[in-house]
Amino acid sequence: MAEAAREKKLPVDDKIHTWPHLVRMEFLVTLFVLVALTLWALTVDAPLEDPANPTRTPNPSKAPWYFLGLQEMLVYFDPWNAGVVLPSLIIVGLMVIPYIDINPKGNGYYCFKDRKWEILTFFLGFHILWITMIMIGTFFRGPGWNLFWPWQKWDPHKVVALTNVDLPYLVGFRDYWWSAAFSLVMIGIYFVVTIVLFYLFVLKVKGKAFLERWGMVRFSITAVLITLMLSLPTKMALRLLFNVKYILVTPWINV
Amino acid sequence: MSLLDQIKKDIVESHVWKSIFRHGYEDTPRNRVMMVTSNVFLHLHPAKVRRHAVRMRFTWCMGGLTFLMFLVTVVTGIYLMFYYRPVAEYAYADMKYLDNDMPFGMLMRNMHRWAAHAMIVFVWLHMFRVFLTGSYKPPREFNWVVGVLLLVLTLLLSFTGYLLPWDQLAIWAVTVGSNMARATPLLGYEGPFADFVGANPIYDARAFLFGGGEIGPHTLLRFYILHCIFIPFVASVLMAVHFWRIRRDGFSGPSL
Numbered sequence: 001m002a003e004a005a006r007e008k009k010l011p012v013d014d015k016i017h018t019w020p021h022l023v024r025m026e027f028l029v030t031l032f033v034l035v036a037l038t039l040w041a042l043t044v045d046a047p048l049e050d051p052a053n054p055t056r057t058p059n060p061s062k063a064p065w066y067f068l069g070l071q072e073m074l075v076y077f078d079p080w081n082a083g084v085v086l087p088s089l090i091i092v093g094l095m096v097i098p099y100i101d102i103n104p105k106g107n108g109y110y111c112f113k114d115r116k117w118e119i120l121t122f123f124l125g126f127h128i129l130w131i132t133m134i135m136i137g138t139f140f141r142g143p144g145w146n147l148f149w150p151w152q153k154w155d156p157h158k159v160v161a162l163t164n165v166d167l168p169y170l171v172g173f174r175d176y177w178w179s180a181a182f183s184l185v186m187i188g189i190y191f192v193v194t195i196v197l198f199y200l201f202v203l204k205v206k207g208k209a210f211l212e213r214w215g216m217v218r219f220s221i222t223a224v225l226i227t228l229m230l231s232l233p234t235k236m237a238l239r240l241l242f243n244v245k246y247i248l249v250t251p252w253i254n255v
Numbered sequence: 256m257s258l259l260d261q262i263k264k265d266i267v268e269s270h271v272w273k274s275i276f277r278h279g280y281e282d283t284p285r286n287r288v289m290m291v292t293s294n295v296f297l298h299l300h301p302a303k304v305r306r307h308a309v310r311m312r313f314t315w316c317m318g319g320l321t322f323l324m325f326l327v328t329v330v331t332g333i334y335l336m337f338y339y340r341p342v343a344e345y346a347y348a349d350m351k352y353l354d355n356d357m358p359f360g361m362l363m364r365n366m367h368r369w370a371a372h373a374m375i376v377f378v379w380l381h382m383f384r385v386f387l388t389g390s391y392k393p394p395r396e397f398n399w400v401v402g403v404l405l406l407v408l409t410l411l412l413s414f415t416g417y418l419l420p421w422d423q424l425a426i427w428a429v430t431v432g433s434n435m436a437r438a439t440p441l442l443g444y445e446g447p448f449a450d451f452v453g454a455n456p457i458y459d460a461r462a463f464l465f466g467g468g469e470i471g472p473h474t475l476l477r478f479y480i481l482h483c484i485f486i487p488f489v490a491s492v493l494m495a496v497h498f499w500r501i502r503r504d505g506f507s508g509p510s511l
Contacts, residue, residue, distance in 0.1 A: 014305055014306045014307070014511065015303040015304065015305055015306070016303065016304065016305075016306050016309065017284070017287040017288070017302070017303055018287075018290075018291045018297070018300040018301060018302055018303060018304050019287050019288075019290035019291050019297065020287070021304070021309050022300060022304055022308075022309050023290075023291075023297060023300070025309055025311065025316075026316075026319055029311075029316045029319070029320065030319075030323055033320055033323060034323075034327070037327065037366060037369060037370060037373065038362075038366065040365075040369050041362055041365035041366040041369055042362065042365070044365065044369070045354075045361065045365055046364050046365045046367075046368035046369070047422075047424055048350055048351075048354065048420055048422055048424075049422040049423040049424045050422060050423050051347045051421065051422060051423070052343075052347065052421045052422055052423060052425060052426040053423060053426075054426065054469070054470065054471075056423070057427065058423060058427055061427040061428070061430065061431045062428060062431065063428050063431045063432040064413065064414060064417050064428050064432065066375050066410055066413065067410075067414070067432050070435070071431060071432075078438070079434065079435055079437075079438030079445070079446075080438040080439065080440050080443070080446045080447055082435075083434070083435025083436075083438055084435055084436075084438060084439045084440065084443075084446070085440070087435075091403060091407060094382075094403045094406075095399075095400045095403045097386075097391060097399065098391040098392065098393075098395070098396035098397075098399045098400070099396060101391075101392070103389075103392075104392070105389075106388075106389035106392075107389045107390075107392040107393070107507065107509075107510075108388055108389060108390060108392075108506075108507035108508040108509050108510075109307075109388060109389070109508065109509040110313075110387055110388055111389075115389065119386075119387065122383075122386050126379075126383065252447045252448060253440075253447040
């Protein structure tokens with residue numbers, strides 16, 4: 001209490017010497033972590049399976065665990081999207097965070113109240129999407145990339161009927177050009193609706209003055225990134241609820 | 256003065272001693288600063304830091320621990336390099352030799368692998384913490400960008416190392432992970448619009464990564480060099496930038 005009062009009186013000098021305060025902390029944490037790591041390494045052996053054999057493909061073939069979120073996305077998107085475009089967008093999206101977040105509050109301290117939507121967005125992207133997809137890929141996928149409970153025995157002969165159809169077919173289109181036109185319109189509607197909703201949402205929670213300060217460029221980048229991020233749960237919902245395989249089918253790309 | 260004190264005085268005041276240690280060890284404010292500024296390793300830190308930045312509940316220690324895990328993998332990795340040949344005929348046998356016949360071979364390999372996994376978890380938690388404290392806000396925006404690059408390099412370091420044991424787990428995990436590259440739009444032979452560019456199985460993004468159309472001995476050598484030289488080199492340069500900028504800007508904290 002007395003110290004708090006003293007700190008309040010002398011706000012300019014809240015610095016302490018790196019030696020010993022910070023160095024001592026680093027030393028102790030280093031010791032603790034190295035001991036823990038050594039114990040871990042003594043008790044659990046790193047895996048080493050049979051020699052590499054390019055002619056014998058294991059089922060399932062799983063990527064390293066930190067990429068299983070991307071492999072799990074392959075269920076919902078084609079490889080060019082799930083494996084290349086979306087990961088690149090994740091990296092770009094992370095990089096632009098400091099430039100699109102112009103909220104001056106919460107710089108250098110924990111606070112939820114003033115940065116509620118920023119933190120919730122990060123939570124959605126990192127914890128809900130990225131970590132959950134890794135969990136599903138790691139613990140719930142077996143042979144044929146079929147779903148299994150972690151305690152369930154993997155049955156390599158499990159057959160899951162592939163009843164998925166493309167969205168235009170589901171709605172009733174049979175002609176290629178009408179299907180493609182319908183698909184493009186649907187994708188256009190998805191983008192427009194999401195971006196407009198995002199605009200109204202920002203207007204409601206942050207106000208008009210903020211939007212003007214934020215600017216067109218920052219808003220557009222954020223809106224497009226959020227729309228693309230939400231395309232994963234959207235596609236997942238379409239697949240799981242309506243067995244939709246693709247939304248757009250062309251000879252070059254499928255979405 | 257006792258004999259012991261005399262000997263100590265002779266040593267501490269000798270030409271050699273003073274050439275190595277430039278200041279005493281008494282707990283004075285000057286020595287506390289000198290401790291940091293006259294030591295190349297501790298000089299990563301500023302001489303003084305703000306009180307809150309030292310607390311574990313603020314930093315979670317995650318950035319420092321990520322760096323510690325990097326150092327552990329460097330040290331254990333050098334040990335492993337003495338006994339490992341990145342040649343398809345030898346690589347797996349060398350792993351067996353490391354595990355069963357090398358003194359501390361298994362322990363070094365275990366520590367290398369688990370430290371690599373821990374490094375990934377720590378770097379994610381570090382990013383999460385930096386986000387929660389808003390530490391990427393001005394003037395530290397660019398350091399966040401450098402941090403994202405380091406995050407990607409951490410994943411690539413781990414991924415290239417995954418192939419080196421040359422066992423079933425290694426080649427198939429890397430096959431699955433790398434198959435993405437052949438689907439790259441324009442640049443991968445199975446990707447959209449590959450025909451316009453003329454990408455084919457032995458001349459596309461994945462072939463560039465593998466050093467050939469299929470995963471094979473050439474891939475092993477390629478990943479070995481990426482894993483042991485190229486990515487650690489790039490990561491070290493970026494780490495220097497990352498740490499330097501924290502050193503210059505100071506730890507983030509509420510304004511006074």
